[in-house]
Amino acid sequence: xxxxxxxxxxxxxxxxxxxxxxxxxxxxxxxxxxxxxxxxxxxxxxxxxxxxxxxxxxxxxxxxxxxxxxxxxxxxxxxxxxxxxxxxxxxxxxxxxxxxxxxxxxxxx
Amino acid sequence: xxxxxxxxxxxxxxxxxxxxxxxxxxxxxxxxxxxxxxxxxxxxxxxxxxxxxxxxxxxxxxxxxxxxxxxxxxxxxxxxxxxxxxxxxxxxxxxxxxxxxxxxxxxxxxxxxxx
Numbered sequence: 001x002x003x004x005x006x007x008x009x010x011x012x013x014x015x016x017x018x019x020x021x022x023x024x025x026x027x028x029x030x031x032x033x034x035x036x037x038x039x040x041x042x043x044x045x046x047x048x049x050x051x052x053x054x055x056x057x058x059x060x061x062x063x064x065x066x067x068x069x070x071x072x073x074x075x076x077x078x079x080x081x082x083x084x085x086x087x088x089x090x091x092x093x094x095x096x097x098x099x100x101x102x103x104x105x106x107x108x109x
Numbered sequence: 110x111x112x113x114x115x116x117x118x119x120x121x122x123x124x125x126x127x128x129x130x131x132x133x134x135x136x137x138x139x140x141x142x143x144x145x146x147x148x149x150x151x152x153x154x155x156x157x158x159x160x161x162x163x164x165x166x167x168x169x170x171x172x173x174x175x176x177x178x179x180x181x182x183x184x185x186x187x188x189x190x191x192x193x194x195x196x197x198x199x200x201x202x203x204x205x206x207x208x209x210x211x212x213x214x215x216x217x218x219x220x221x222x223x224x
Binding site: 031032034036042043044045046049051089091093095096097099100101102 | 142144149151152153154157167199201205209210211212213214215216217218
């Protein structure tokens with residue numbers, strides 16, 4: 001059974017600092033890994049999908065890396081803004097998503 | 110394009126009552142999913158459907174049933190609700206016709222309280 005872990009559970013940074021969010025998984029036989037953002041009381045918004053054959057995927061200020069052999073993915077958010085405050089979830093896809101518990105980010109103005 | 114719609118937005122239900130949560134997508138995705146999200150437990154898969162006419166069980170299927178009569182709709186039914194089914198329910202869809210699962214898109218969720 002796939003186990004997905006996200007550390008830290010919560011993170012508070014001043015505006016402008018770069019964010020580094022970590023995700024680890026136990027079974028490397030995956031199709032892809034997806035990063036989501038969830039605002040309080042809202043649904044999930046897909047941020048990035050990184051295929052198992054890729055090492056990196058970028059979208060604007062967001063960059064996700066994937067090291068399948070070590071079972072790790074990292075989401076980098078450059079120059080954080082208060083609007084980046086949310087919970088970030090990673091999910092490993094082996095035809096069904098297995099989610100981590102999330103990292104709750106607070107960006108202080 | 111609406112994406113995925115879910116109804117109702119929220120509901121308070123007496124234990125023992127039957128309830129159907131509705132989910133409709135307009136992206137013509139072949140695969141659809143139901144998850145529940147609980148504090149401390151994260152998101153867990155209840156049921157899924159890889160294509161119209163087929164369904165499968167996820168991690169926590171007990172007490173729930175689904176049907177997939179067509180591509181667009183994927184209702185989730187609680188036959189006899191119990192308080193432990195109090196949760197936020199999310200429907201999702203993806204296009205996996207290429208053989209590789211693609212991005213999953215989520216609906217806004219239904220907040221269900223069973224008393």
